[in-house]
Each structure stands twice: as C-alpha cells, then as structure tokens.
Amino acid sequence: MTGYQESLTDPSYRGQILVSTPAHVGNYGVCEHDIEAVDPQVAGFVVREIAAVRSNCRSEEDLPVWLERAGVPGLSTIDTRALVRRLRGAGVMRGVLAVGDARHNGDLVSLARNLPEMAGQDLATEAGSEPPTEWLEPVDRWWPSSTHASPLGTPYRVVAIDCGAKRNIFRQLVSAGCEVLPVAAGTSAADILAMKPEGIFISNGPGDPAAVTAVIGVVREMIGEVPMFGICLGHQLLALALGASTWKLPFGHRGANQPVRDLESDRIFITSQNHGFCVDAESLEAVECVVTHSHLNDGTVAGFRHESLPIRGVQFHPEASPGPHEAACLFGWFSSVMESRRTADAVAGKAP
Numbered sequence: 001m002t003g004y005q006e007s008l009t010d011p012s013y014r015g016q017i018l019v020s021t022p023a024h025v026g027n028y029g030v031c032e033h034d035i036e037a038v039d040p041q042v043a044g045f046v047v048r049e050i051a052a053v054r055s056n057c058r059s060e061e062d063l064p065v066w067l068e069r070a071g072v073p074g075l076s077t078i079d080t081r082a083l084v085r086r087l088r089g090a091g092v093m094r095g096v097l098a099v100g101d102a103r104h105n106g107d108l109v110s111l112a113r114n115l116p117e118m119a120g121q122d123l124a125t126e127a128g129s130e131p132p133t134e135w136l137e138p139v140d141r142w143w144p145s146s147t148h149a150s151p152l153g154t155p156y157r158v159v160a161i162d163c164g165a166k167r168n169i170f171r172q173l174v175s176a177g178c179e180v181l182p183v184a185a186g187t188s189a190a191d192i193l194a195m196k197p198e199g200i201f202i203s204n205g206p207g208d209p210a211a212v213t214a215v216i217g218v219v220r221e222m223i224g225e226v227p228m229f230g231i232c233l234g235h236q237l238l239a240l241a242l243g244a245s246t247w248k249l250p251f252g253h254r255g256a257n258q259p260v261r262d263l264e265s266d267r268i269f270i271t272s273q274n275h276g277f278c279v280d281a282e283s284l285e286a287v288e289c290v291v292t293h294s295h296l297n298d299g300t301v302a303g304f305r306h307e308s309l310p311i312r313g314v315q316f317h318p319e320a321s322p323g324p325h326e327a328a329c330l331f332g333w334f335s336s337v338m339e340s341r342r343t344a345d346a347v348a349g350k351a352p
Contacts, residue, residue: 001027001323003256004063008045008072009036011127011164012207012232012274016118017044017095019087027051029059035244036321040067041127041206044097045074046083047318073097079131091250092118092276119248123207124215124233128185132247133168135160135180156224159197161187161215161231163205170323173201176331186214188263189221198338199227202234204317209236209246209277216240221262227310227341229334232275235313239304242311244283247298252276253315259296260303260316261271268296271316272323279304280316310337 001022003352007013025047045067054062067074075097087093094115096108158178162172163185173180181195185205192200200222202215212233219228219241230238236246253273259270279301280292293303293314303314312334318327 001025005034006028006036006166006168006322007274008040008042009069010166010204010274011037011041012166012204012206014041014123014164015121016206016305017042017046017097018082019046019080020179020285021048023048024051025049026054028056028061029054030061030063031056031057032060037164038072041164044095046078046080046097047073047074047076047078048078048116050074065307073099074108077108080242087218088251088321092252120211121207122211122213124205124212125185126162127205127207128162128203133181135174135182137167137171137174138262139168139171141308150217153245154219155183156198156201156203156342157196158334158338159183159192159195160201160203161185161192161218161234163203163212163215163237166317166319166321168319169203169231169317172319172328172331173334176335178335185212187218189218190220192221193225197226198341199229199334200225202228202230202237202313203335204232204234204274206233207275208248209233209240211344212237223311224309227334227337228312229330230313231319232273232315232317235303236275236277236279236313238311238313239279239284239289242289242306243287244289245280245340246277247280249278253295253297258316258318260327261296262293264293269293269316269327270324271302271318271327272320273316275315279313310341 004025007054050064093111097114098108156178160175160180162182170180185194215279216238219237252275254270258271258273260271281301283302284291289304290307291301292305295302302316306310320331
C-alpha cells in the first residue's frame with residue numbers, strides 16, 4: 001500500500017508499464033520529497049482502484065493529478081492480481097494502453113507484438129539524469145541510515161556512475177561519510193580517475209545489462225584502481241566487467257518483500273528489488289568471485305564479492321526506498337574499505 005511514488009519515479013522502471021496489486025493505491029497522495037528522479041519514469045500505471053480520498057500530513061497532491069501532469073497514462077478497475085498471475089505464468093510481456101475508440105482497434109495486439117523487447121536494450125545511458133557536480137543531501141529523519149564518517153572528518157571521495165540512480169542511494173552514501181560526485185554513464189575511465197576517487201559506485205538502472213557495453217568497458221578499465229560497489233544494474237555491470245555473464249529472468253524480482261540470505265553470516269534480509277536480469281553464479285566463480293547473497297525464492301544470485309579485490313555488488317536495493325532497512329549496513333562496508341585504503345596509503349607515505 002506504500003511506496004508507489006518511489007516506484008513510479010525509479011529509473012529502473014523506465015519504459016515499463018507498472019502493475020500494482022493492492023486493492024487501493026494513492027491513499028496518501030504524493031509528496032515532492034519522496035520522488036527518486038525528476039519525473040515519473042514509467043510508461044504506464046495499472047491499478048485495481050485509485051483511492052477516492054488521500055490522507056497524510058505530508059501529502060501535497062492527488063496521485064492521478066500528478067500522473068496526468070507528467071503525461072503518464074493509467075488504467076484502473078481491472079483485476080490486477082489476475083494480471084500479475086498471467087505475467088508470472090507467461091513471463092513479462094509487451095503491452096499497450098489505449099483510450100477512446102483506439103481500444104476497439106484490433107491492430108493493438110500487433111502493435112504490442114512489434115514493440116522492442118527489453119532484452120538487448122541499453123536504457124541506462126539515457127536514464128541517468130543530468131547530474132549535479134556534487135550530491136550533498138544526506139538521509140533525513142524519514143529513513144534509517146548506516147553512518148560511517150571518516151575518523152579524520154574528511155569525506156570519502158566517491159565517483160558515482162549514474163545509470164539511473166535513485167536519489168536515496170546518493171543520500172545513503174552521503175550519510176555513510178561520502179562526498180558523492182555523480183557522472184553520466186558515458187564518462188570515460190580517464191575522466192573518472194582524473195577526479196581522484198577513493199571509491200567508485202555504479203548505480204541501479206533499467207534495461208539489459210549486457211547491452212550497456214560502454215559502461216562495462218569503462219568499469220573494466222578501472223578494476224583494481226579503487227574500491228567498487230554496485231547496486232542492482234550496477235551489480236550486473238560489475239560482474240560483466242569482471243568477465244561473468246547475465247541472463248534474463250522470466251518475470252524478474254519486483255517489490256519490497258524479497259527474501260535474501262547472506263551466505264556469509266547466514267542472516268536473512270527482507271529486501272527491495274526491481275530487476276529483470278540476473279548474474280550467472282558459475283560464471284562468477286570462474287572470475288575469482290564469491291556469491292555472498294542468494295534469493296530465497298529461486299536461489300538466484302543476489303550479491304557477490306571479489307576474492308582479492310575490494311569489489312562488491314548486490315542485486316537488491318539496500319537503501320530501501322521504499323522497503324525494509326536492514327541491509328543499509330552495506331554502505332558502511334563501502335566506507336570501511338575506503339578507510340582501510342586510506343590507512344594503508346598513509347602507512348606507505350602516499351599523498352592523498
């Protein structure tokens with residue numbers, strides 16, 4: 001019943017029709033502070049029923065009004081749970097939303113079948129917003145965070161490759177003691193390294209990871225230079241840059257209740273996820289990586305680390321906006337490895 005605004009503005013949903021199964025959606029309206037990108041990213045929104053009344057002290061606007069202004073088409077009063085059962089049985093399908101006389105046009109099925117499939121599409125390059133020169137906003141009182149400031153008081157300099165990042169990921173990095181410098185997905189390795197990063201973060205985003213060849217090549221050039229951390233699409237791009245492979249899931253993992261096992265601590269996390277592709281476990285082992293997290297529903301890879309390099313990726317969203325917060329500790333891991341690198345450089349007498 002919550003999190004619809006964050007999902008609608010999540011760049012990982014770019015170009016997709018989002019189907020929501022709760023009986024009512026829009027019960028608390030929308031709030032400008034809860035958006036994850038400048039505008040809604042979805043191609044359409046399908047719900048069982050739009051709530052007739054919004055009620056929340058932070059609400060600023062009705063959901064339908066907000067969607068209409070953004071030009072996002074919607075569909076309501078259908079059995080969305082039945083639709084989801086079809087999608088789970090047949091896999092993700094292409095679709096068309098039509099209004100007026102167009103809905104009686106038999107050509108709509110042909111139109112849907114002729115739309116491009118998600119496999120093979122590089123949507124990440126266009127999903128990254130025009131980045132600011134620096135992201136300074138931390139997590140506020142609405143979200144728990146993993147605070148891990150530098151003992152010296154100097155933020156860790158992190159270059160974030162923006163493939164369609166959620167804003168709350170950047171907030172979590174700032175709260176974990178990082179100075180976040182977002183760059184567009186097309187930025188070269190030479191330009192990134194010229195910024196003298198202490199860590200490199202690869203963000204979430206939409207589309208087929210194997211099609212984002214430019215970012216894969218850039219990340220490959222920088223492996224071993226500084227610690228790296230990837231989330232969702234960033235996790236997949238890191239794996240591909242290391243030489244692993246990915247494959248398309250039948251209907252993906254979506255929602256804020258996805259169970260994941262931490263194979264190293266044997267803890268269970270309930271996580272927020274949004275992805276349609278997965279990293280192959282055997283290909284990770286072949287490139288000196290260890291699977292660290294496993295999805296409990298189907299056993300697919302939900303996280304990995306390199307055996308000898310400070311490189312880690314997770315398939316889920318540890319910033320959890322929306323969703324549970326127990327995995328936010330992973331931002332602390334990123335800060336701790338950068339602090340270890342600082343300490344080692346200081347002992348070796350290297351200039352910061």
